[in-house]
Amino acid sequence: MKVLILGGHGTLGTAIVKELNKSKKEYEIITAGRKSGDIQVDMTSKESIEAMFQKIGNVDHIVNAAGSATMAPLENLTQEDIKFSLNSKLLGQVNMVLIGSKYLNEKGSITLIAGIIKEEFIKMGTMYALINGAVASFAKAAAFDIEKDIRINCVSPSVFNESMVEYEDYFKGVKPVPVEKAALAFVNVIESDINGEEIKVY
Numbered sequence: 001m002k003v004l005i006l007g008g009h010g011t012l013g014t015a016i017v018k019e020l021n022k023s024k025k026e027y028e029i030i031t032a033g034r035k036s037g038d039i040q041v042d043m044t045s046k047e048s049i050e051a052m053f054q055k056i057g058n059v060d061h062i063v064n065a066a067g068s069a070t071m072a073p074l075e076n077l078t079q080e081d082i083k084f085s086l087n088s089k090l091l092g093q094v095n096m097v098l099i100g101s102k103y104l105n106e107k108g109s110i111t112l113i114a115g116i117i118k119e120e121f122i123k124m125g126t127m128y129a130l131i132n133g134a135v136a137s138f139a140k141a142a143a144f145d146i147e148k149d150i151r152i153n154c155v156s157p158s159v160f161n162e163s164m165v166e167y168e169d170y171f172k173g174v175k176p177v178p179v180e181k182a183a184l185a186f187v188n189v190i191e192s193d194i195n196g197e198e199i200k201v202y
């Protein structure tokens with residue numbers, strides 16, 4: 001089975017690749033990123049996503065482990081911060097579903113990435129709260145609405161232990177999880193028949 005992992009060389013993406021390689025099932029893994037990975041794509045551009053699928057052809061599963069948003073105090077958010085955040089983690093994932101679903105084999109799956117900040121609020125985290133909430137609702141609604149026989153879900157993890165060096169000042173009071181636990185949630189989605197769910201890894 002052919003699995004596309006967007007952001008496959010990041011903290012989460014690397015862990016997903018590792019867990020897929022440990023599975024008893026055999027996967028052909030394609031990693032994608034703007035600079036890293038087997039194939040280059042910028043998820044903020046529809047044309048770039050389309051060009052990537054033209055090159056790699058149909059896949060069985062799409063996993064999204066990319067996308068970011070601005071962390072800043074609410075009062076300091078600029079229009080550029082808002083546009084950047086929406087274009088990256090939200091519209092990038094919406095377009096990955098709209099375009100990616102055309103290149104997904106029947107019975108395939110798309111798994112998006114949300115995050116704990118949608119319900120455990122942290123200082124400077126309003127853009128992530130907005131986007132993670134929208135991603136989770138979009139994944140469930142898209143699974144309900146899509147005609148093609150594919151599954152759409154999202155994984156919503158807490159901050160990773162491995163990222164605490166970078167983020168510990170922001171995530172005060174939030175219990176981190178090992179990135180391996182979040183990665184396993186993605187593998188479970190691929191290997192099950194879960195559909196229209198938000199899998200919380202808290």
Ligand SMILES: NC(=O)c1ccc[n+]([C@@H]2O[C@H](COP(=O)([O-])OP(=O)(O)OC[C@H]3O[C@@H](n4cnc5c(N)ncnc54)[C@H](OP(=O)(O)O)[C@@H]3O)[C@@H](O)[C@H]2O)c1
Pocket residue numbers: 006007008009010011012013032033034035036037041042043044065066067068088089092113114115116156157158159160163
């Ligand atoms: N880290 C955490 O604690 C945590 C917790 C919960 C949720 N999350 C979510 O998990 C996702 C991954 O986080 P991470 O910590 O693994 O991030 P990361 O280590 O920064 O990795 C992100 C990956 O995505 C790729 N990428 C970034 N922007 C892209 C774009 N526009 N188009 C295509 N590829 C792009 C990067 O590769 P290139 O640089 O080559 O593009 C990189 O491989 C994010 O959505 C994050 O919000 C993270």
